[in-house]
Amino acid sequence: MSNQIIKKSKGFNDDVLWSNLKEGDEKSFSILFERYYKDLICYGNSLSPFSEKVQDCVQDVFADVWVYRNSLQDNVVVKAYLLSSVRKRIARLFERDHIFRKTTSTEAIEFLFDFSIENELVEDEVTAERVLYLNKLLNDLPPRQKEALYLRYHQGLSVEQIAELLDVNYQSANNLLYRALLSLRKEWKGSIPLILLISSSVL
Incomplete structure (x- = not known):
């Protein structure tokens, strides 16, 4: 060059x-x-x-x-x-290191990321309380659902790419995202869009 x-x-x-x-x-x-x-x-x-x-x-x-x-x-x-x-x-x-049994799959890895919504997005005290609850809901999700959300909204991967990375088919990856978002939407009633909060959360 x-x-x-x-x-x-x-x-x-x-x-x-x-x-x-x-x-x-x-x-x-x-x-x-x-x-x-x-x-x-x-x-x-x-x-x-x-x-x-x-x-x-x-x-x-x-x-x-x-x-x-x-x-x-x-x-x-x-x-x-x-x-x-x-x-x-x-x-x-x-x-x-024998942390889990011998396997050719990465499925045994537990996802350890902790979602934490940034304070500057919070508009008022009521919303702040809701956001704290949302943090808990996010971090209580099954590890695979959390990882799928992280890869989709923090790393910007497509569903196809998430499926390949997690060694699952497209439908399984899509189901992980759907179930995670469905669970969160049932509880989130705040004025800030849910996806914006997930995308902006940090360690």
């Missing part, structure tokens, strides 16, 4: 960066690393309480991407691919 192209590479979309990476462009690799490292760490920490091991897993995923770049698929959704790779690597780590 020329210096002019490299200077503009921050504006490149993931497809361009991925293609450049596959051709050995270190700058494109670095941009993807910087773009998604925090998201992958956040997701990894929701799957494992061992933060140092999560960091190792995320770094190993990026290392593998670079080392095996010549064999990477051309058409991938980069963010979904990286999230899935982190999940699989953490599952292998758990298996190695």
Whole structure:
């Protein structure tokens, strides 16, 4: 790549960066690393309480991407691919450490993310009380439903991508989202849209 192209590479979309990476462009690799490292760490920490091991897993995923770049698929959704790779690597780590029985599935991983609505979205005391209750409802959802919501509204994945990441079919992934939202909508009567609150919640 020329210096002019490299200077503009921050504006490149993931497809361009991925293609450049596959051709050995270190700058494109670095941009993807910087773009998604925090998201992958956040997701990894929701799957494992061992933060140092999560960091190792995320770094190993990026290392593998670079080392095996010549064999990477051309058409991938980069963010979904990286999230899935982190999940699989953490599952292998758990298996190695005998945290759960030997399995080729990642289903045994428990989702640990805690939803917490940001205070600045709260309009009044009544709404604040409702939001506290909504936090509880979110965090009391079954782990798979919580993870599906997180991937859909925090990481922006499609239902198809969530299905692939969780190793389930499309209908199962759609059901996880539907049941979670149905459960929440039965209880939420606030003036702030439910989806806005879920999307803006933080650790």
